[in-house]
Amino acid sequence: xxxxxxxxxxxxxxxxxxxxxxxxxxxxxxxxxxxxxxxxxxxxxxxxxxxxxxxxxxxxxxxxxxxxxxxxxxxxxxxxxxxxxxxxxxxxxxxxxxxxxxxxxxxxxxxxxxxxxxxxxxxxxxxxxxxxxxxxxxxxxxxxxxxxxxxxxxxxxxxxxxxxxxxxxxxxxxxxxxxxxxxxxxxxxxxxxxxxxxxxxxxxxxxxxxxxxxxxxxxxxxxxxxxxxxxxxxxxxxxxxxxxxxxxxxxxxxxxxxxxxxxxxxxxxxxxxxxxxxxxxxxxxxxxxxxxxxxxxxxxxxxxxxxxxxxxxxxxxxxxxxxxxxxxxxxxxxxxxxxxxxxxxxxxxxxxxxxxxxxxxxxxxxxxxxxxxxxxxxxxxxxxxxxxxxxxxxxxxxxxxxxxxxxxxxxxxxxxxxxxxxxxxxxxxxxxxxxxxxxxxxxxxxxxxxxxxxxxxxxxxxxxxxxxxxxxxxxxxxxxxxxxxxxxxxxxxxxxxxxxxxxxxxxxxxxxxxxxxxxxxxxxxxxxxxxxxxxxxxxxxxxxxxxxxxxxxxxxxxxxxxxxxxxxxxxxxxxxxxxxxxxxxxxxxxxxxxxxxxxxxxxxxxxxxxxxxxxxxxxxxxxxxxxxxxxxxxxxxxxxxxxxxxxxxxxxxxxxxxxxxxxxxxxxxxxxxxxxxxxxxxxxxxxxxxxxxxxxxxxxxxxxxxxxxxxxxxxxxxxxxxxxxxxxxxxxxxxxxxxxxxxxxxxxxxxxxxxxxxxxxxxxxxxxxxxxxxxxxxxxxxxxxxxxxxxxxxxxxxxxxxxxxxxxxxxxxxxxxx
Numbered sequence: 001x002x003x004x005x006x007x008x009x010x011x012x013x014x015x016x017x018x019x020x021x022x023x024x025x026x027x028x029x030x031x032x033x034x035x036x037x038x039x040x041x042x043x044x045x046x047x048x049x050x051x052x053x054x055x056x057x058x059x060x061x062x063x064x065x066x067x068x069x070x071x072x073x074x075x076x077x078x079x080x081x082x083x084x085x086x087x088x089x090x091x092x093x094x095x096x097x098x099x100x101x102x103x104x105x106x107x108x109x110x111x112x113x114x115x116x117x118x119x120x121x122x123x124x125x126x127x128x129x130x131x132x133x134x135x136x137x138x139x140x141x142x143x144x145x146x147x148x149x150x151x152x153x154x155x156x157x158x159x160x161x162x163x164x165x166x167x168x169x170x171x172x173x174x175x176x177x178x179x180x181x182x183x184x185x186x187x188x189x190x191x192x193x194x195x196x197x198x199x200x201x202x203x204x205x206x207x208x209x210x211x212x213x214x215x216x217x218x219x220x221x222x223x224x225x226x227x228x229x230x231x232x233x234x235x236x237x238x239x240x241x242x243x244x245x246x247x248x249x250x251x252x253x254x255x256x257x258x259x260x261x262x263x264x265x266x267x268x269x270x271x272x273x274x275x276x277x278x279x280x281x282x283x284x285x286x287x288x289x290x291x292x293x294x295x296x297x298x299x300x301x302x303x304x305x306x307x308x309x310x311x312x313x314x315x316x317x318x319x320x321x322x323x324x325x326x327x328x329x330x331x332x333x334x335x336x337x338x339x340x341x342x343x344x345x346x347x348x349x350x351x352x353x354x355x356x357x358x359x360x361x362x363x364x365x366x367x368x369x370x371x372x373x374x375x376x377x378x379x380x381x382x383x384x385x386x387x388x389x390x391x392x393x394x395x396x397x398x399x400x401x402x403x404x405x406x407x408x409x410x411x412x413x414x415x416x417x418x419x420x421x422x423x424x425x426x427x428x429x430x431x432x433x434x435x436x437x438x439x440x441x442x443x444x445x446x447x448x449x450x451x452x453x454x455x456x457x458x459x460x461x462x463x464x465x466x467x468x469x470x471x472x473x474x475x476x477x478x479x480x481x482x483x484x485x486x487x488x489x490x491x492x493x494x495x496x497x498x499x500x501x502x503x504x505x506x507x508x509x510x511x512x513x514x515x516x517x518x519x520x521x522x523x524x525x526x527x528x529x530x531x532x533x534x535x536x537x538x539x540x541x542x543x544x545x546x547x548x549x550x551x552x553x554x555x556x557x558x559x560x561x562x563x564x565x566x567x568x569x570x571x572x573x574x575x576x577x578x579x580x581x582x583x584x585x586x587x588x589x590x591x592x593x594x595x596x597x598x599x600x601x602x603x604x605x606x607x608x609x610x611x612x613x614x615x616x617x618x619x620x621x622x623x624x625x626x627x628x629x630x631x632x633x634x635x636x637x638x639x640x641x642x643x644x645x646x647x648x649x650x651x652x653x654x655x656x657x658x659x660x661x662x663x664x665x666x667x668x669x670x671x672x673x674x675x676x677x678x679x680x681x682x683x684x685x686x687x688x689x690x691x692x693x694x695x696x697x698x699x700x701x702x703x704x705x706x707x708x709x710x711x712x713x714x715x716x717x718x719x720x721x722x723x724x725x726x727x728x729x730x731x732x733x734x735x736x737x738x739x740x741x742x743x744x745x746x747x748x749x750x751x752x753x754x755x756x757x758x759x760x761x762x763x764x765x766x767x768x769x770x771x772x773x774x775x776x777x778x779x780x781x782x783x784x785x786x787x788x789x790x791x792x793x794x795x796x797x798x799x800x801x802x803x804x805x806x807x808x809x810x811x812x813x814x815x816x817x818x
Contacts, residue, residue: 281339448466583624584620651714660672
């Protein structure tokens, strides 16, 4: 939200450095995210001065140029070559001196000393468009005779300079979503901490009085739930034209483009006090009735942006007797808006239900200044003040007569919140004992009324604009905010609590594995937990019946909670590949979300659960290629080894888990590790069908670890120690001729079953396939590591073990020894 410092000072008479104001605003909860200097004319006419043309003669070598001498307040006049047809001696003009930068739209021009057709030119006499003051380029600007040579042009043209604050307004602080709201908070702080006696004050509207009652309109509220209060007034005989300069400057400073005097005034009041207004062409209100109601489902309505929208029966509409005129609190209609031909205006100021406005805004994807304020909670008590302020400005600037009384429909006034606050609780929560008179003063500065004080308790009435102050802790936070967080000293007393953390420590293990992956060249990613529901509904790998779908999503692309990290990871892979980052190692820790009771119309938090996953992604080459090193592209065994690396780091031996092919269809080749028939981890190559969704043309390998299940396995593990082996190990190799269907895991299983005492390790170091071996045959070269912890192995005992293994392979796997 942009806030103009000059505008704030219209309500609070202060003269402080903008940087100090920014510091204070941040301290009271209105965080300043940025500051910038703003001028009403780009460049601020720096370097442009008032000059007096002393002499003017024709250029000897150019018919359309003149050579002038100009007094710019210096010790000597300067010579300027000018091409304007209207330049003449005796004129007062605007002169851009050497080094000045002039801005014309998006283009800039730096004035330099130069020679033009042989004549020296030490500046430029400027036209209106060259200064950024208009569009006229027929000739130079001729100024009033009383202007003083050498004086800054910025003073003559009354160039406005301002500081604009960018405030990161939190959703609960819409009471400060206006210039007066910021001034009000600033005044409260300065009164308490800087001795400022004045409060922020609004303009006096005591002069408001209708000129007549010749153009009244009837207002009917059919939906009082979504529109508790609606106020309106008419003004007749206005002239729609350009706004005065001061008004255009105010709006431009906060990033708004001026449109016309009436619309600009409604925007001005909105940013002044925080109350959105809407102006209708009164002559286009059929039946002279303004009806606030809901239209039938799928009714068509054309908004100001010329888009035809299909309405929901839950959208609140401002209608005339025949049709809708405006989506209430969100966006106006194209038929009833203000145009150059408008003469009579009906001005609206209302209070709408924040929830209804937010849902309508999200439903239609419309984010406007009005919806921004209404959906956070406007002040229901200022609708008529805002009408008076706007209607007086319209009469002053656009002319016309106020042609009706204020129509104010407010059937059930919204009551202010009553909150009981205890002094002891204030001390306990703030951590410091503040004098009670100071507390009462802060409460008063915040316009909170003390209805009653009994002993340690205060009964307070909170202004209606403070939609975020609902309980005692909220009031205490307000007291601390104005008192100053920095005024609460850090105590020398330290409290500590003995806690027992459940083992294993999830955070510690996440950090341990993250550090290990990072040291192996992986980069961590964090993807959005919101995904398109279609991603999970269109693929059988996911449980669409248990998909968590948002009732009020930000967009159709963010309408479901993810059931897998896969899609977010593939999006990241695609993003990097599109930017020529082809060799990737990525990992992500994240939660996936599920709904326990599909079809339940009244879900509760207990119906939802989430599971944590660790996902790995490999694509491209595993290491960077160089002139002295060449690597093969990433393959299945790279991702398999990485998953097993994570399992081993946490003390889970991959050999202790059952392995089989994964059932997930997003793999084209895969492996899954299971414990008690539950998948602990899986790894494989992503199928082309899934890669095509993200326009990924290179192979991507993916590993998914069920982190919650893995931690359950780790929980029962303990670390044991033993002495180093005293006796040496022996390696023996076998070349086995096998059927192609035989897997290495079967060889391992048979070997361990046969010789489990002294066989310590089995590894596959070569695979050979050829038609010369026979039909559907392959050769595995397998190494066996043997060691007896009680004695040194002899050749005889080694030969016995190897013969046992050979017989077992021949019997159970139909193997042949090569």
